[in-house]
Amino acid sequence: MxxxxxxxxxRFLSPVDFTIWAFQTRLFERASVVDVAYVDLSPQGDTQAEAAASLNRQVLASIRAFKRADAELIAINVPLRRSDSPSLDRDLRAELIGNRDRVLLTQGNHRPEDQDADGKRSDPYFEAGMQVVDNHLPKDFLDLVWSVEPFSKEDGERVPSLWTRLTRVGGPLGTEIGPDYSILIESVPRFDAAQLMSQGAAEARLPGGGKVVIGSPYETRISNQGILPSGLIHILAATTYDQGRGLIVYWNVxxxxxxxxxxxxxxxxxxxxxxxxxxxxxxxxxxxxxxxxxxxxxxxxxxxxxxxxxxxxxxxALARYKRRHLLLEPRSRLPNFVALHRDLGGDEIAPNLAIVVAKVARLDSVFTTLSPSEQERYLRQIADRLAIGQNGSTIYYDGGKYFAFALKTAQFEDLEAHLRGLRAIATQSVEVGARLFDVSMTLGVDQDAYRTVSNRLSSAIAAADRAREAYRPVFMITDFQSDKEDWDYSLQTRLEHALSHDRIDIALQPQFDLASGDIVGAEALARWFDEEQGQIPPERFIGQCERVGRLDELTERVLSKTLDSIEAMSANEWAPDVSLNISAIQFADEGIADLIERQIVGRAIDPKGVTIELTETARIENFVLARRTIERIKQLGMKFSIDDFGIQTANLETIYELPFDEIKIDRLFIGNLRQSTKARAITSSLIGLARDSGMVCVAEGIEDNATLELLKELGCERAQGYFLSRPIPPKDLINLLKSRTDGLDGRRYHG
Incomplete structure (x- = not known):
């Protein structure tokens, strides 16, 4: 509105109205009885004085002719000028004065170039003592007249418009009207002034009480009827009024x-x-x-x-398009997460709602065996199961592996127990096309009453990712809240500021060759020193980065600084291998490969000296896609290492499925080598597995010399830990390398 x-x-849309009116005019053309005649003037002469004399003769003849024809009104719609014939001018003046009750003159612009005072009205010689009316016609940008006003104002006084005097009423009117151009112009009686001069009054027959307009030679466009004298518009306007037509209904009504x-x-x-x-x-x-x-x-x-x-x-239409396309996930036809934000108010706080996210594992593998229609039925069945007992709650689907819905917490005495039961129902086998498919699902829940729905949805997704089918299938956000550091929301704000202002740095922890004692590599570790809380542990802020969707940005910054340090060492002709950690969750698509390619291109380093340590490999759901992404990165020359091997699900399946070049044995086993025969046996087996598989074996977490010596005996190739060196800034690693090159004892370094 x-x-x-x-x-x-x-008045931007006026051309639309003009088009409609022109269409109406053509559609309803009709003949009509018109009581007003029109006289065409055709003055001749080579000079202005000659033309004025010719015009005055024609006007004088027309007045006399129509006076004899008993015309009720004679309107001279042309400015009169004095000619070079004083006698002619006197005769015309006398005729005007003698018939002042029935003859009137007009004033106004007859053509655009007549803007001076003389062009607007007759010479005072003729105008003195005469009735004068206005003949101005408002025109649009196409020079068409669509409405006529009943009067104009001059020196604060109203001057009636010509058309009002041509009506049957013949008096001043107060209503603007629209001339009816559907009246054919041929309906107007027409006379030629030159013929009246030669033939006399016998040819000037008018209906009783008829009126006459002695017309201007200047022309005006009339819709659908071409270019005609402007006086005809006044005649059509008067006829329109007499017929009770011409009402103008304005746009606001x-x-x-x-x-x-x-x-x-x-x-x-x-x-x-x-x-x-x-x-x-x-x-x-x-x-x-x-x-x-x-x-x-x-x-x-x-x-x-x-x-x-x-x-x-x-x-x-836009709303309908959004509902059909932008707010619906195309494969399942379920509302997507954009619709969830709209329905629940993404920036609003909903204290009585719990946001629940269901993560369905291995969906991509299932979809490879299903047609598009079967995929829709599969997803719909899961959504229908999640909706059981929810009192009409909408189930949303993000197009990947996440479903979401909201629950009113007051409805459930034990929400976690309810969700465990719901999950038991939802994970029953799904039948599609006479085939049964298993459903693996974890649930994440956020009940925080003091954060926006948008933030809580992100938290519920993170909770679903942390949940484990075997021992913790439902992960409540209150579990996060029990650890204050994990869910320090002021920390989240400071972290975003640190990312935006490049406050995240790296430290390099040297890796030593256990046979030679040389520094052969280093691990790049993200470091953040906050002005309020000091040094923030990586395990604290990396999780926050993932929850706010900025893990890729953190990875790119750490990778850039790591490559900068490699370039600095290469400038001093040192080329140790440098590794950095990247979460397996980032290998859900090939975006991480694009990120690495952007950073490596154009740098004066050998990519063979860069190792990617893959962390949290338990979160790899699609080994085919992960392998394709890893192999694409390896084509650049980089190597891959599996971090924390031997614990959680960094297991033999992962080693078998993905092309690793290195195994990093977790500190759980390394820290217990001296006192645990099991730890020694496991470590020895892992070292043998790496050797037999053609991979490098790295032990991390070396805290004492006895552990170091045991690793040498077991045949481990490389090691890192605080006993050998703490993580140090890149410039200090360069100094350490320089000291060893110069023959100094750089075996032990505490940063």
């Missing part, structure tokens, strides 16, 4: 009516079909209105009502 009002204030009708449709809560019928009736009403207005000679401004309907229809 506001847009339409702005357009109306600018129609607009208010259409707006009220649309508002009624919206607030009445009609069904979709009833609402569409109502919209159809409105459109039909406007079309019928256009035809009826043309038929009855009403000049109605429909354009802004049409614009309102078009804008409203556009918004409705």
């Amino acid at each position: 506001v847009v339409v009002l702005v357009l109306a204030s600018m 129609l607009l208010i009516g259409i707006f009220a009708a649309l508002l009624a449709c919206v607030v009445s809560r009609l069904s979709s079909s009833s609402r569409r019928q109502a919209y159809g009736i409105l459109v039909t009403a406007i079309v019928i209105g256009i035809f009826l207005a043309g038929a009855f000679g009403v000049r109605a401004e429909f354009s802004y009502s049409i614009a309102l309907l078009a804008i409203y229809g556009g918004f409705r």
